[in-house]
Amino acid sequence: xxxxxxxxxxxxxxxxxxxxxxxxxxxxxxxxxxxxxxxxxxxxxxxxxxxxxxxxxxxxxxxxxxxxxxxxxxxxxxxxxxxxxxxxxxxxxxxxxxxxxxxxxxxxxxxxxxxxxxxxxxxxxxxxxxxxxxxxxxxxxxxxxxxxxxxxxxxxxxxxxxxxxxxxxxxxxxxxxxxxxxxxxxxxxxxxxxxxxxxxxxxxxxxxxxxxxxxxxxxxxxxxxxxxxxxxxxxxxxxxxxxxxxxxxxxxxxxxxxxxxxxxxxxxxxxxxxxxxxxxxxxxxxxxxxxxxxxxxxxxxxxxxxxxxxxxxxxxxxxxxxxxxxxxxxxxxxxxxxxxxxxxxxxxxxxxxxxxxxxxxxxxxxxxxxxxxxxxxxxxxxxxxxxxxxxxxxxxxxxxxxxxxxxxxxxxxxxxxxxxxxxxxxxxxxxxxxxxxxxxxxxxxxxxxxxxxxxxxxxxxxxxxxxxxxxxxxxxxxxxxxxxxxxxxxxxxxxxxxxxxxxxxxxxxxxxxxxxxxxxxxxxxxxxxxxxxxxx
Numbered sequence: 001x002x003x004x005x006x007x008x009x010x011x012x013x014x015x016x017x018x019x020x021x022x023x024x025x026x027x028x029x030x031x032x033x034x035x036x037x038x039x040x041x042x043x044x045x046x047x048x049x050x051x052x053x054x055x056x057x058x059x060x061x062x063x064x065x066x067x068x069x070x071x072x073x074x075x076x077x078x079x080x081x082x083x084x085x086x087x088x089x090x091x092x093x094x095x096x097x098x099x100x101x102x103x104x105x106x107x108x109x110x111x112x113x114x115x116x117x118x119x120x121x122x123x124x125x126x127x128x129x130x131x132x133x134x135x136x137x138x139x140x141x142x143x144x145x146x147x148x149x150x151x152x153x154x155x156x157x158x159x160x161x162x163x164x165x166x167x168x169x170x171x172x173x174x175x176x177x178x179x180x181x182x183x184x185x186x187x188x189x190x191x192x193x194x195x196x197x198x199x200x201x202x203x204x205x206x207x208x209x210x211x212x213x214x215x216x217x218x219x220x221x222x223x224x225x226x227x228x229x230x231x232x233x234x235x236x237x238x239x240x241x242x243x244x245x246x247x248x249x250x251x252x253x254x255x256x257x258x259x260x261x262x263x264x265x266x267x268x269x270x271x272x273x274x275x276x277x278x279x280x281x282x283x284x285x286x287x288x289x290x291x292x293x294x295x296x297x298x299x300x301x302x303x304x305x306x307x308x309x310x311x312x313x314x315x316x317x318x319x320x321x322x323x324x325x326x327x328x329x330x331x332x333x334x335x336x337x338x339x340x341x342x343x344x345x346x347x348x349x350x351x352x353x354x355x356x357x358x359x360x361x362x363x364x365x366x367x368x369x370x371x372x373x374x375x376x377x378x379x380x381x382x383x384x385x386x387x388x389x390x391x392x393x394x395x396x397x398x399x400x401x402x403x404x405x406x407x408x409x410x411x412x413x414x415x416x417x418x419x420x421x422x423x424x425x426x427x428x429x430x431x432x433x434x435x436x437x438x439x440x441x442x443x444x445x446x447x448x449x450x451x452x453x454x455x456x457x458x459x460x461x462x463x464x465x466x467x468x469x470x471x472x473x474x475x476x477x478x479x480x481x482x483x484x485x486x487x488x489x490x491x492x493x494x495x496x497x498x499x500x501x502x503x504x505x506x507x508x509x510x511x512x513x514x515x516x517x518x519x520x521x522x523x524x525x526x527x528x529x530x531x532x533x534x535x536x
Contacts (some may be wrong), residue, residue: 048482072150195239281396304371348376486503
């Protein structure tokens with residue numbers, strides 16, 4: 001079958017799966033994998049294979065850039081310690097634990113003679129990262145508390161780079177390359193650091209163009225260049241393309257887009273990347289299902305189950321360990337979130353591509369391939385299907401309840417209406433538009449504002465949560481203003497150093513308490529009927 005026809009079929013199947021998943025309220029990514037498995041069994045057509053070239057040249061840069069473009073850097077930076085702890089030392093520790101758990105169990109199986117610690121290390125290094133394609137897609141579909149979503153997305157954006165470097169080092173050791181901890185650390189710093197530098201350079205150059213141009217098509221093209229150009233340049237020089245693309249995406253989304261794009265252009269750019277992410281996610285999850293040979297997996301069911309248990313247990317130990325250490329800092333999180341972070345560690349296409357890249361004569365290659373494919377499929381299907389029940393069981397809002405969705409819609413409408421009223425007032429002051437034209441429009445918007453405010457009042461009567469969220473947001477903003485005022489007074493010499501440090505310490509304690517309150521998401525009855533006033 002021609003390559004072009006195969007892709008047309010893939011998109012047609014993805015469209016049908018998307019419609020069915022929405023109708024039956026089924027996780028879209030899980031549905032795609034199941035559809036791929038079914039098509040693979042019946043061998044309906046010959047699909048394109050999930051190769052390193054396809055993943056790295058087409059799919060991964062686009063998905064990474066789209067996720068990074070929409071990450072709020074201020075929130076990312078507020079959680080930098082938690083994210084980097086999970087994505088760098090956490091990945092290394094998880095790899096070691098997984099290998100140590102798996103190796104003795106595998107050696108105990110008589111049919112697997114010669115499977116030693118080094119083979120377990122190879123498997124652990126390629127399976128250890130949480131794939132951003134799976135995690136970001138799933139959490140967007142399910143919904144999660146804002147800070148928890150930032151932690152999951154931030155970790156998934158960074159830990160692929162760590163995993164690829166670790167895999168390269170471990171395979172090099174198997175091939176006879178000399179290994180020392182010092183050289184490994186230096187190699188990692190060089191690969192990740194230069195990747196970040198290339199991402200900054202490409203993102204800055206593209207951002208400068210965006211700041212000078214006001215053309216939606218040109219600016220969309222610039223973001224595509226930033227996404228794929230940063231990845232290609234970094235990989236060409238043997239640095240981390242993953243880190244380069246993530247950095248370029250954050251720079252474009254948090255600087256260039258906010259300062260250089262008008263509202264219409266911003267909408268066009270975001271619509272383009274949302275569609276591209278949907279298309280790439282559709283292709284990759286279908287290909288994951290199509291790539292798997294169920295007969296081979298069933299023949300290796302015991303090693304797959306043992307590997308899956310080792311992977312989940314290793315991640316759980318690391319996540320809870322990091323969470324415990326973070327409780328000594330301002331970035332502490334509820335223990336319930338540790339369970340969600342553990343269970344959200346889905347595996348995906350990157351692991352499959354890495355294992356397929358092993359040489360044909362690599363010891364236990366077929367077993368490693370089956371174990372990797374089996375763990376990927378199990379994590380996507382089993383953890384993907386149980387994610388929403390886990391969130392609800394732990395009292396963490398997963399799928400939005402009816403009140404939450406109506407509340408967010410009303411808040412969004414009210415914000416847009418107030419912005420329109422402010423614009424009309426500015427037109428009145430500048431006398432750009434005649435008053436007799438503006439007054440009817442102002443009355444219309446004021447009536448809309450009153451109706452939405454009444455809707456919000458009705459919603460607040462149904463749940464105290466919305467009032468608490470608004471109060472926490474107001475407290476957070478006021479504390480930021482207080483801290484800025486203290487810093488300005490200190491710079492101007494109004495406050496001496498001792499007084500400044502004392503007041504800043506007090507303020508930091510208040511901000512830590514506010515963070516704890518903001519992080520806590522009270523349980524709600526998601527099945528309560530909507531108020532009659534809003535049912536129509």
